[in-house]
Amino acid sequence: MLAKxxxxxxxxxxxxxxxxxxxxxxxxxxxxxxxVAKESVLQFCxxxxxxxxxxxxxxxxxNVEFFRNFMLVMNALDNRAARNHVNRMxxxxxxxxxxxxxxxxxxxxxxxxxxxxxCYECQPKPTQKTFPGCTIRNTPxxxxxxxxxxxxxxxxxxxxxxxxxEVSPDTADPELSxxxxxxxxxxxxxDQDGDIKRVSTxxxxxxxxxxxxxxxxxxxxxxxxxLLTMDKLWxxxxxxxxxxxLELQKLACPQEVTGTGLKDxxxxxxxxxxxxxxxxxxxxxxxxxxxxxxxxxxxDKDDPAAMDFVTAAxxxxxxxxxxxxxxxxxIKSMAGNIIPAIATTNAVIAGLIVLExxxxxxxxxxxxxxxxLNKQPNPRKKLLVPCALDPPSANCYVCASKPExxxxxxxxxxxxxxxxxxxxxxxxxxxxxxxxxxxxKGTILISSEExxxxxxxxxxxxDFGIRNGSRLQVDDFLQDYTLLVNVIHCxxxxxxxxxxxxxxxxxxAPTPPSSQEEQKNFANGNKDSAEPSxxxxxxxxxxxxxxxxxxxxxxxxxxxxxxxxGGLKRKLHDAETGEASAKRxxxxxxxxxxxxxxxxxx
Amino acid sequence: MIDMIEKEDSIISEEEAAQYDRQIRLWGxxxxxxxxxxxxxxxxxxxxxAEVAKNLILAGVKGLTLLDHEQVTEESCRAQFLIPVSAxxxxxAQASLERAxxxxxxVAVKADTDRVEEKPDEFFLQFDAVCLTGCSRDLMIRVDQxxxxxxxxVFCGDVFGYHGYMFSDLGLEHNYVEEKPKAVKPxxxxxxxxxxxxxxxPKVDPSETTMIKKTASFxxxxxxxxxxxxxxKAKSSLKRTPVDYFLxxxxxxxxxxxxxxxxxxxxxxxxxxxRQIRDDVLExxxxxxxxxxxxxxxxxxxxMAPVCAVVGGVLGQEVVKALSQRDAPHRNFFFFDGMKGSGxxxxxxxx
Numbered sequence: 001m002l003a004k005x006x007x008x009x010x011x012x013x014x015x016x017x018x019x020x021x022x023x024x025x026x027x028x029x030x031x032x033x034x035x036v037a038k039e040s041v042l043q044f045c046x047x048x049x050x051x052x053x054x055x056x057x058x059x060x061x062x063n064v065e066f067f068r069n070f071m072l073v074m075n076a077l078d079n080r081a082a083r084n085h086v087n088r089m090x091x092x093x094x095x096x097x098x099x100x101x102x103x104x105x106x107x108x109x110x111x112x113x114x115x116x117x118x119c120y121e122c123q124p125k126p127t128q129k130t131f132p133g134c135t136i137r138n139t140p141x142x143x144x145x146x147x148x149x150x151x152x153x154x155x156x157x158x159x160x161x162x163x164x165x166e167v168s169p170d171t172a173d174p175e176l177s178x179x180x181x182x183x184x185x186x187x188x189x190x191d192q193d194g195d196i197k198r199v200s201t202x203x204x205x206x207x208x209x210x211x212x213x214x215x216x217x218x219x220x221x222x223x224x225x226x227l228l229t230m231d232k233l234w235x236x237x238x239x240x241x242x243x244x245x246l247e248l249q250k251l252a253c254p255q256e257v258t259g260t261g262l263k264d265x266x267x268x269x270x271x272x273x274x275x276x277x278x279x280x281x282x283x284x285x286x287x288x289x290x291x292x293x294x295x296x297x298x299x300d301k302d303d304p305a306a307m308d309f310v311t312a313a314x315x316x317x318x319x320x321x322x323x324x325x326x327x328x329x330x331i332k333s334m335a336g337n338i339i340p341a342i343a344t345t346n347a348v349i350a351g352l353i354v355l356e357x358x359x360x361x362x363x364x365x366x367x368x369x370x371x372x373l374n375k376q377p378n379p380r381k382k383l384l385v386p387c388a389l390d391p392p393s394a395n396c397y398v399c400a401s402k403p404e405x406x407x408x409x410x411x412x413x414x415x416x417x418x419x420x421x422x423x424x425x426x427x428x429x430x431x432x433x434x435x436x437x438x439x440x441k442g443t444i445l446i447s448s449e450e451x452x453x454x455x456x457x458x459x460x461x462x463d464f465g466i467r468n469g470s471r472l473q474v475d476d477f478l479q480d481y482t483l484l485v486n487v488i489h490c491x492x493x494x495x496x497x498x499x500x501x502x503x504x505x506x507x508x509a510p511t512p513p514s515s516q517e518e519q520k521n522f523a524n525g526n527k528d529s530a531e532p533s534x535x536x537x538x539x540x541x542x543x544x545x546x547x548x549x550x551x552x553x554x555x556x557x558x559x560x561x562x563x564x565x566g567g568l569k570r571k572l573h574d575a576e577t578g579e580a581s582a583k584r585x586x587x588x589x590x591x592x593x594x595x596x597x598x599x600x601x602x
Numbered sequence: 603m604i605d606m607i608e609k610e611d612s613i614i615s616e617e618e619a620a621q622y623d624r625q626i627r628l629w630g631x632x633x634x635x636x637x638x639x640x641x642x643x644x645x646x647x648x649x650x651x652a653e654v655a656k657n658l659i660l661a662g663v664k665g666l667t668l669l670d671h672e673q674v675t676e677e678s679c680r681a682q683f684l685i686p687v688s689a690x691x692x693x694x695a696q697a698s699l700e701r702a703x704x705x706x707x708x709v710a711v712k713a714d715t716d717r718v719e720e721k722p723d724e725f726f727l728q729f730d731a732v733c734l735t736g737c738s739r740d741l742m743i744r745v746d747q748x749x750x751x752x753x754x755x756v757f758c759g760d761v762f763g764y765h766g767y768m769f770s771d772l773g774l775e776h777n778y779v780e781e782k783p784k785a786v787k788p789x790x791x792x793x794x795x796x797x798x799x800x801x802x803x804p805k806v807d808p809s810e811t812t813m814i815k816k817t818a819s820f821x822x823x824x825x826x827x828x829x830x831x832x833x834x835k836a837k838s839s840l841k842r843t844p845v846d847y848f849l850x851x852x853x854x855x856x857x858x859x860x861x862x863x864x865x866x867x868x869x870x871x872x873x874x875x876x877r878q879i880r881d882d883v884l885e886x887x888x889x890x891x892x893x894x895x896x897x898x899x900x901x902x903x904x905x906m907a908p909v910c911a912v913v914g915g916v917l918g919q920e921v922v923k924a925l926s927q928r929d930a931p932h933r934n935f936f937f938f939d940g941m942k943g944s945g946x947x948x949x950x951x952x953x
Contacts, residue, residue: 016623018706019660025704043701044683104628105919143807261631262619324807333627334809340628343660344919347653351911355940358908369943376930377947381842383916383936384945 005050006070008057009034014302020343058085058431060478067093072360074098074353080125084398084429085479087112087120091399092480096360098353102373103339107349110370111356111389114399117368121429122393124504133496134173137166139233140321143314147335150313151299153219154306156201157210158284158297164496167201167219169227174495176232210285212278216245220316240320248274264329270319277312280305301336310335348373352384395503397428397483406486406502410493411466417457420446423499428483430476437464438471445472461487614638618708622662630781633926634662640925641665641728645718646735647672647694649681649905650761653914654733654921655702656684658709661922665710667729668702670695671717681905723748731755731921736863739827739854746771746823755924758823759917762853762863762902764940765846766913770920770931772820778927779813820934821951827851829950831887840889844946846937848884848893853902855879864903873899901941909940916945 011033013024023040024033034052041048055061058081067073067089075097077083083099090097090112097112099120112119135141136149152165208214224242227233251271268276283305288295299306307328314335315325332338352371359367369386377383397403407423424433424446432448445464447453456464466472468489475482493500614622614631618638626634640663644655647670658666674689674697682698689697695713703711718734719741726732732749734742734757746756750771759768784807830836856872856879857863864872876899884891916936923929932947939945 015620018621019623019625019662022656022660022705026707043686044679046687143809262614262626264619265631324810329627330809338624338627341624342628342919344657344915344922347657347911347915347918351908351915352943354908354911355943371943373945377932381844381946381948382944383932383947384912384938384943386943 005048006053007034007038007050008053008055008062009037010054010056020341020346022343057082060432062089063478064089064092064480067095070095072096072098072357074357075100081429083120085431088398088429088476088479088481090114091119096365098356098360100349100353102341102345102349104341105345105373105375107345107373108371109349109352109356111360111365111368113365113368115392116365117389118392119396119399121398122390122396130496133164133166134170134175137168137170138173138227138230139175139237140317140323141237143318143323143326143331144334146314146317146321146323147310147331149317150310151335153201153313154284154297154299154309157205157215157281158202158288159299160296161200161202169223169230171230172495173230173233176230210281212281213245215281216243216274216277216316219313220320221245224320238322241322243270243274243316243320245274262329264332265327267325267327268315270316270325273312273315273319273325276308277316280309280312284309301332301338307332307335345373348384398481402484403482404484404486406488407499408488408490408493408502409461409499410491411462411468411470411487411489412460414461414498415457416445416453416459416461416464418498419461420457424474427499427501428474430474430481430483431478432476434475434477436473436475437466438473439465448477618662621706621708625661629922629926629928633922633928636926637662637664637922639664640730641667642921642925643667643669643726643729643732644735645669645733645737647682647684647698648678648736648761649907649910650759650766650914650917651735652682652684652698653910654735654759654918655698655711656705657914657918658921659702659705659711661918662706663709663925665712666702667712667714668695668698669714669716669718669721670698671715677904681907681910718745726754727752729754731757731925733757733759733917733921735759738858740858743822743824743827750774750820750822755921756823757917757921757924759913760850760853761905761909761913762849763904764901764906764909765849766909766938766940767846767850768913768917768920768932768936769823769826770820770924770934771822771826772818772924772931774819776818776820776924776927776931777815778818778923778929778931779815780929781811782814783808784810784812816930818931818933826934826951827854831889837889840893844937844948845893846939846946847935847948847950848880848887848889849898849902850937851883851887852876852880852894855883864899866903869903872903876902906940909938912940912945913938 009032013021013028013031013033013036015026015029017024018026018029021033023037028036032052032054034054038050038052041050057077073086073090073095075083075086077086086097087099091114094114097120098109099112100109101107111117131145131148135145136152140146140149149167152162153167155162155165156167204218205215220243222242224240228239228242248271251269284297287305288297291297297306299310301307311328311331314331318325352373356368356371359365368389370389372385372387374383374385378385392399394400397405405428409423419435420433424430424435433446434448435444435446437443437445443464444453445456445466466487468487470487472485472487473482474485488502490500614635618634619626622634642658642663642665644651644658644666647655647668651668651670655666655668670693672694674685674692674694676690678694679685679687679690682694684698684701685694686697686701693713693715695715699711699713703709718737726745726749732745732754734745737745737758742758746758749756750773753773755773755776756771757768758770760766831840853863853876856876859879860872860875864876877896880894880898881891884893913936916932916938920932920936923931933949935948935950937946937948
């Protein structure tokens with residue numbers, strides 16, 4: 001029946017995969033997923049022709065020609081960047097793509113075919129949730145703010161320092177001043193001579209020998225006392241209460257392990273977390289020392305000391321800001337963007353994927369549907385809801401015939417490197433962009449060839465004559481994708497915002513809804529949807545499907561604990577009755593979690 | 603089977619915590635413990651049975667008994683991923699055992715080669731849940747009656763080509779919990795001075811939740827299948843009734859009459875018989891045979907692997923929910939139409 005399969009995955013097997021990834025057993029932990037999957041499948045279908053690639057799908061070896069070898073591509077990815085990339089490759093090669101995702105009890109499948117359906121990027125997707133710097137640094141109001149702060153702190157002390165991940169009090173907080181001009185003045189002042197003293201946190205820590213008591217008192221006492229002097233912040237909020245190391249040790253009582261919960265699910269007292277803080281700092285200090293000069297640690301949820309550190313630091317901060325502390329178990333969910341996953345949901349979606357594949361292979365692509373799996377049946381009794389596929393969006397900046405987009409930024413303050421990394425790669429999903437300025441001279445701003453335009457990286461766009469109304473032609477040859485970027489010069493972007501794509505929904509944290517709305521919105525994407533914890537947040541009666549992009553951090557990972565915002569609602573038409581079904585949210589998530597699997601049929 | 607936590611060791615080992623981490627984060631530790639204390643009987647190891655077995659074993663039940671008296675045929679190997687290709691001629695349950703056990707060594711998996719019809723009543727009473735696949739209508743009715751009298755959860759399911767169904771009887775009073783977010787208390791308006799930008803108000807932690815206790819009531823399979831369609835009221839509800847309910851009656855009758863399911867090798871003969879049975883069954887219900895269109899036969903032969911995966915996934919999750927007593931169970935039928943991709947939950951039985 002089936003002929004050839006190509007299967008691509010960069011990832012290795014972890015014990016936490018075994019509750020659902022049934023092609024793997026305990027003895028396979030640590031091995032390549034692609035390789036072991038192939039071996040397991042051959043056990044029950046020895047005649048299958050499967051090639052396994054232990055690799056990233058974004059490797060340029062997998063070019064349009066490679067994709068053209070296949071009749072069909074099926075994704076089971078867990079991150080936006082890879083999905084965007086495969087989307088473009090399948091458009092370029094003109095091959096049908098079956099996209100899917102699961103999270104907890106929810107899932108969905110859809111089919112993408114160039115010219116016939118929407119591509120993966122036709123509908124703007126909710127971007128990763130970020131919080132304003134002042135919320136993280138000055139006025140946290142939710143546990144997630146404290147967890148983000150703790151992860152930033154980890155990087156500042158032990159990892160790669162990042163200017164966007166400051167932990168010290170922010171004197172440029174817009175709330176401090178009634179007068180916008182005043183805020184601007186403070187911001188400039190703090191840029192010039194630093195928030196308190198512009199010594200890097202790491203250097204300061206090093207100078208104390210990573211003394212955990214000194215660290216503790218600086219972060220949880222001195223800095224908090226400084227925040228208290230910013231009294232405007234505390235007029236309508238409960239003021240934070242600084243801690244003192246010595247006072248805390250007096251309170252310390254021996255840890256009682258009661259109950260039958262998991263060890264990780266216990267919540268210690270504040271004294272307990274102060275000790276955990278101290279122990280983890282010491283362990284991390286020594287790990288850093290072992291790595292030698294100029295070494296950096298990378299945060300990993302599965303590294304015990306790193307996780308202990310974030311648990312302790314986040315909880316201490318939560319306590320200071322009068323929030324109920326959380327267990328290590330819960331913090332790990334939030335900090336590590338863990339999406340709960342089970343075998344049954346994945347089995348259902350896998351079955352649906354195959355059924356769609358069969359339609360495509362028998363030439364019945366017009367029978368294909370988007371299908372949503374809900375936790376509870378909708379008012380029309382449907383648990384599995386098929387919907388007609390939408391046609392391509394005329395303005396899609398990926399699959400339209402001449403894609404174009406408009407970006408607002410400050411040409412005098414945006415570096416060429418930022419354009420490349422933050423805008424073209426991160427925002428617009430390109431892997432290796434080439435940029436030409438439409439200035440009549442075809443000036444090359446960025447070349448994907450290594451080293452060719454490196455000298456341009458530290459210059460500003462305006463240095464190349466780019467100004468309001470300039471147009472940039474951007475190509476990604478691997479993706480066979482050309483995008484025209486219109487530049488609008490803007491000097492009044494919001495704080496912490498480097499650029500804005502015209503036509504995008506805002507991606508900052510939404511204003512808190514009233515209590516009524518909050519109940520309804522819970523299904524539509526918990527504002528803090530990186531904290532699924534032990535509950536599924538979709539109320540039984542709702543028609544909404546919530547699928548979250550896991551970005552579950554692999555062992556060497558980036559910092560962002562940022563979460564998916566409550567995002568986009570779409571009206572979809574029930575395939576049978578033609579009625580518009582209730583609004584649903586569509587975010588993205590892996591079928592199989594953690595992997596970069598692609599399985600294709602020839 | 604009331605509070606299983608008392609029966610069983612309530613400490614979860616580190617190995618279990620690591621392996622079950624991603625599901626404990628979904629349904630909670632209590633639910634996992636209840637699963638861990640549950641013994642399940644699974645009858646029938648064809649494609650659907652294999653999917654259900656896999657799902658329950660991965661979920662971490664205490665024990666799963668695989669009961670099937672049939673032999674492995676060439677067709678079994680294709681639809682069923684637990685049976686090795688070399689196992690032809692062996693008993694299906696036994697042939698499935700090794701791979702089933704490998705899925706999760708922490709579950710006690712057993713194979714039983716007896717005919718389910720020949721099992722005495724006491725046999726069933728050792729289980730917390732019973733799942734019947736590939737069984738005759740009479741057998742299902744009998745076992746359902748016996749089990750629900752003894753507080754044992756009963757599930758039935760089958761796959762016929764592109765179609766599949768599952769039925770559950772969780773008893774007259776099935777208790778469960780639902781986890782809901784804590785209600786946010788509205789803040790009273792404080793002073794209405796606005797000196798400065800809108801100050802952020804403190805929030806109740808949105809991730810804090812509360813457990814709400816609920817009950818659901820189920821009828822027996824006999825009542826669910828013997829719904830009276832003669833009344834005007836019943837007839838007027840037909841429009842909203844999934845046609846698959848009637849398809850199920852036809853296929854169960856075929857199974858009773860022929861002792862097997864429609865076989866592609868006797869497609870013509872079986873199709874004719876199916877249409878005849880359709881006419882008989884619908885006539886007896888005083889309904890039009892148009893309810894099931896002429897071509898219905900094309901889509902109900904053989905077990906399609908992806909349909910087994912879908913139905914097995916839903917069925918498996920229903921068993922998990924019932925054993926863990928968490929989350930609202932589907933009541934009481936689930937019908938899947940693999941051609942349309944639609945999956946419907948509906949209740950059949952006395953009101």
